[in-house]
Amino acid sequence: MSSETGFDPALYDRFPTSEPRPEGEVATLTRLWTTPGGWARLTAVNNNYVGFWYVATAFLFFLLAGILALVMRVQLALPLQGLLPPDTYNQFFTMHGTIMMFLFAVPMMEALGVMLLPQMLAARDLPFPRLSAYAFWAYAVGGLCFFASLFFGLAPDGGWFMYPPYTNRIYSPGINADFWLLGIGFIEISAIAGAIEIIVGVLRTRAPGMTLREMPIFAWGMLVFAVMIVIAFPSVIICTLFLELERAFNWPFFDPTRGGDPMLWQHLFWFFGHPEVYIIFLPASALVSMMIPALARTRLVGHDLIVFAFLATGFISFGVWAHHMFTTGMPALSAGFFSAASMSVSIPAGIQVFAWIATFASGKPKFNTPTLFILGSLFTFVLGGLTGVMVAMVPFDWQTHDTYFIVAHLHYVLIGGAVFPMFAVFYYWAGMTSRRALSETTGRWTFWLMFIGMQVTFLPMHLTGLSGMPRRVYTYLPQHGWGGLNFVSTIGAFIFAAGVLLFLIELARNFRFTTDEDAGNVYGGGTLEWLPTGLYSTRSIPVVRSRYPLWDDPALPDDVEQGRYFLPNAATGRRETLITSTLRAEPQYLQIMPGPSVWPLLSAVFTAGFFVILTIQAYTVAFTSGVLAIACVLRWLWDTDRPVEQPQADIGAGIMVPTYATGPSTHGWWAMIILLIVFLMMFLMSIFAFLFLYGVHPEYWAGGPQRGWLLAVLAGHGLGLALALWGRHLLARSGTTTWSPTVTLLCGIAATAGALVIDIFAWRSTGLSGQSSGQGAIVHGLLALQGQLAGVAVLMGLYLAARTARGLVTRPRNNTVDLVTLFTGYAAVQGIAAALISHLITGGA
């Protein structure tokens, strides 16, 4: 067998070990990984707790958005109903869509990842447990405040995709739209934080021997999901930022009378919005692929093809965004390309569906509740996929665009593709988190009520749409003839709700959360999450040699529980997990992990506070909250990046690994690179906006600053980059103090920040302001992005200086120095690219 890191794979043959383990190891693990009781439990960072809270909160938002849907269905049951006035109806459908997409679907998938992945990968926890806790609390606190806006009549009312000009200051003068634009901010931060955690977790904390080939299919799904978030979410960050800047400062990004363009919003929003559908579907389908082998009692047919289908979906889904814009008058050839891509994305989805059917056909399935939900999901999703191919055809889309046909299509896809699988997941994995399994009898009732309710609600909507009923109308006239179909849909919605209600009753009857006395592997799954676990995950970390280790090695649970594999104890006396290599999962080093802390909770509360309070324009309080959030984050980081006394530790069978590592192979470096990709995507989207506005409205573009300004800006950023690299180099050089690299890096940061200031003055010299034109807006948007980078770099520099002063910077290598260098270097390079583009592509020649 080949090696990826120089680790000798023959060492795996030492496991399972045969010597008895010393007494007290389990007690030590239990003590180290325990969570505080009472209110202090809120400071827990273990994935078992955070994952469960995350799932529960996402489900709460599903219920809240569902209640909004029921009220809307009552309003539409008959023509000219007066239950909801038009303004309130607008708020209801906007909040329903926004909550379902941003506060339920994406967070639910991340929550399931946080809850299940460490156990499936046999890691002690994901690599940044405090980041998971932060992501959860920011989402929970911010999401509840966002929902509360409904009670004050301040909820957003521009639809979940908030098209300008409806949502500009003229047509939406209140703060409702601001609630959406700023409220989405903390959700974006939370989603990206979770995505970073998942990518690094999947690629770097797998059990030894679990190569990408053996990796559980859910981990594949979550990996593609998280990468898609990293690529797609920056686009929505940029468009919400631009619209808020337009509303707050009158920068005309989307105003065609001043060189902006509302189509820019549609491009930026749907570059995020359509992949969002697959961001929701992929993890759900991965969960289905995990459950089906156990339910059909055979191995998954076409495992490799499904992995390929995930990858293909991830790519193709970024080539379909403009199919939401077929009716906007785009060039026929462009429409043809997007139509072709939209049809081809059904191929990978089809591969998965056929693989599932083949697995059921080749196995001996039991028709229990999870199986029923999966079959219901298959039926419903395939119907949604077929109507998806229909609307991918441009002439058909012209007829049905913005009608109830689309409402039916998207609900078939999302309920079939995500909601039914989620209920299957609840039943299948309840045995992992509850003392008692859920009842089969009530499960079947729940399924049939939800399945029938779903079809009765949404099947007639195809006809309602084909009859011409537009979406988002609060009522209709009797003579339109839509009353009968709408009435049937409303009955269906209540049947569906009855199924959900029955499930809630079942939860109250049987679900009892636990971390160690669970009901167990009720359905006979073959993957690692069914090993015996405590808060420390598995007692020891097994060597993985197949895709279904529990089926192929029935002695594995006992061997793991007896500590016969890797890390059977706390080798350094602290919380720790094994970091393994990306492709072949070879042991590399031991990561020391943080324990419970109040700082992620507080920083999340203040982050959510910043965005929510900003909405009501209490600027002083909002910025105070923002400063406190940053202070809490820095305080939480202060305890990290500290080597322990033992430079090496025995991780089992005499295999020694380092306890501190630096450089490109570390999990911290990986996380920073992913974060920089987020910034890069934000920058690329801004450059797209720049070129788009230049191409569409060149007549509004004026000349740029004198060339001398450009040279000064480039010199400043170039100096910043050089000093950053030199600073890192100095850390390893003898004859220098730890202040030498720190001061050099601080000078590099100052040079980059100085270059930004010069750039601002350069544009001031031309008289171009953010309000002048589309060009002014986008140039100042780029400057604002650069300012954001410079601000973060300054904070990082000051943090590094504080650590240097306290003697926390280690030599010859140090992670904090590495990460500050990376960030500063990136800021300088982006500054150079932004300056070149904005100074060289100008008008007025």
Added chain:
Amino acid sequence: MLGGLIVWTAHFLVIWAGASLFLTTPPARWFTALATLAALGAVALLARAGWRAHAAAGPDRFNRWQHQVSLLSALAAAIAIVWQALPALLI
């Protein structure tokens, strides 16, 4: 492993940019044809490399799997690229 899909993405972005610049005109069609030939050439090279690596992978299961996925990615990308370019002939 991702080479074929990356080529598909690049091809898509290039032909979309071409259609946005030249609209629905003969130059756009020629541009699409050229980009498609270039992409197919790149995919053919990837497929050949994948095939050779797969044949030379030996008994190592992971190596064989990795090259198998690469090959699959290249072949699927070839079909997808042709499909993606068809509108230039049909519209």
